Amino acid sequence: MSIRFDDRVAIVTGAGGGLGRHYALELARRGARVVVNDLGGDRSGTGASDAAQAVVEEIRATGGTAMANGASVADYDQMAEMVARTVEAWSGVHILINNAGVLRDKSFAKMDPADFAFVVQVHLLGSAYATKACWETFRAQNYGRVLMTSSSSGLFGNFGQANYAAAKLGIAGLARTLHLEGAKHDIRVNTIAPTAGTRMTEGLFPDVAFAAFAPEKVAPAALYLVSEDAPSGQIVGAGAGVVQASYITLTPGVALHGDALSPEGVAHHWDAITDRSGEIVPGTGAEQAMLIGRTLQADR
Numbered sequence: 376m377s378i379r380f381d382d383r384v385a386i387v388t389g390a391g392g393g394l395g396r397h398y399a400l401e402l403a404r405r406g407a408r409v410v411v412n413d414l415g416g417d418r419s420g421t422g423a424s425d426a427a428q429a430v431v432e433e434i435r436a437t438g439g440t441a442m443a444n445g446a447s448v449a450d451y452d453q454m455a456e457m458v459a460r461t462v463e464a465w466s467g468v469h470i471l472i473n474n475a476g477v478l479r480d481k482s483f484a485k486m487d488p489a490d491f492a493f494v495v496q497v498h499l500l501g502s503a504y505a506t507k508a509c510w511e512t513f514r515a516q517n518y519g520r521v522l523m524t525s526s527s528s529g530l531f532g533n534f535g536q537a538n539y540a541a542a543k544l545g546i547a548g549l550a551r552t553l554h555l556e557g558a559k560h561d562i563r564v565n566t567i568a569p570t571a572g573t574r575m576t577e578g579l580f581p582d583v584a585f586a587a588f589a590p591e592k593v594a595p596a597a598l599y600l601v602s603e604d605a606p607s608g609q610i611v612g613a614g615a616g617v618v619q620a621s622y623i624t625l626t627p628g629v630a631l632h633g634d635a636l637s638p639e640g641v642a643h644h645w646d647a648i649t650d651r652s653g654e655i656v657p658g659t660g661a662e663q664a665m666l667i668g669r670t671l672q673a674d675r
């Protein structure tokens with residue numbers, strides 16, 4: 376059965392170009408009314424333009440319904456106003472894709488603390504602000520689909536992106552908790568870690584790879600993750616047509632007693648502590664304590 380978004384209202388942040396533009400085009404093609412949000416600045420978040428309006432015109436040209444919004448995700452009041460206008464115009468909002476982002480790369484040694492704060496503000500707080508602005512509507516209508524955008528940099532690390540990586544892993548943590556808090560109201564929250572040739576990755580990929588990693592090849596995973604039958608709480612990698620699942624795991628560990636409960640004991644047991652047999656993927660934070668209990672019990 377084809378996945379459609381008729382009668383759904385979607386907000387895509389940072390949709391004036393790159394991945395967000397493709398998400399917006401595809402959502403509209405499949406029936407959604409789409410708010411195309413974008414400040415329209417450059418890659419580092421400086422300046423502004425009418426990038427959002429250009430995508431709205433593209434959508435309208437193919438018979439879709441869209442409106443532009445030039446608010447900054449980094450400002451909670453602007454996000455609240457964007458959502459209020461959306462609800463006023465289209466009587467609800469059902470889907471939010473937190474996609475807006477900027478880069479201010481430098482090795483940590485050379486990074487200006489202001490650039491650390493700015494990147495965290497746009498990515499992490501921006502995702503929290505836009506989601507918070509929609510949350511009450513999602514709860515009241517017992518329906519919401521949220522897609523957060525993380526990155527391999529956040530999940531696994533990347534030289535020169537301490538600010539970005541911190542924000543991107545923070546986003547995955549935010550998503551896991553909102554997934555738990557939203558479940559009662561059928562609010563499903565997933566995270567995508569895309570890999571795509573956009574202005575953000577320009578110069579990082581060789582030309583051949585840039586084409587193979589076309590942003591439209593990420594859109595199918597993103598759209599599935601905000602569809603009616605979407606899973607929730609998942610972290611999904613997507614690039615060049617490959618779709619992956621990523622997990623944060625925990626080993627059973629080792630119970631240390633007496634003299635062994637010492638830095639020397641930890642060093643001595645390091646191989647067993649990091650042995651991945653019996654590793655679990657905790658569904659909630661409480662499962663760490665439960666696994667500790669199990670390890671203690673097995674140790675008796």
Ligand code: NAI
Nearest residue numbers: 389393394414415416447448474475476526570571573575
């Ligand atoms: P992009 O630079 O084309 O798209 C980001 C968009 O966000 C831009 O259009 C920009 O104007 C907008 N934006 C920036 N600050 C904003 C603000 N304060 N308010 C509203 N809009 C704002 O880059 P791309 O690659 O499409 O990135 C989309 C998302 O995917 C970002 O969150 C990025 O970090 C993430 N990502 C991309 C990867 C890739 O390989 N392209 C890899 C991992 C993550």
